[in-house]
Amino acid sequence: MCCSVEDLLNHLKDHQVDIIITGILSSDEIGISLISQIKKLNKMAKIIAFSSISSSITIQTIMEAGADAFVSKKNRY
Known part of the structure; x- marks a missing residue:
């Protein structure tokens, strides 16, 4: 488990991982950029x-950055 973006990127340079779960805050350019950076280091x-935030524009931006799936935190019960 990494505590910062820098820690994660350094870890990914030396280790292969199968899955990464990351949170995206509202209009979080860092989180969206992180997804692109992860895919550059490990396309698989x-x-x-x-x-x-589950607006269609936000989801589209996240998916275009390279995410394989999106999960909304909003409770839809």
């Missing part, structure tokens, strides 16, 4: 992004 890693 599957990325699941989750956020309480």
Whole structure:
């Protein structure tokens, strides 16, 4: 488990991972950029992004950045 973006990227340079789960805050350019950076380091890693922001534009941006799946934090019960 990594505590910062820098820690994660350094870890990925030396280790192959199968799946990464990351949270995206509202209009979080860092989180969206992180997804692109992860895919550059490990194209095979599957990325699941989750956020309480689930507008279609946000989801589209996250998926275009390279996420393989999106999970909404909003409770839809």
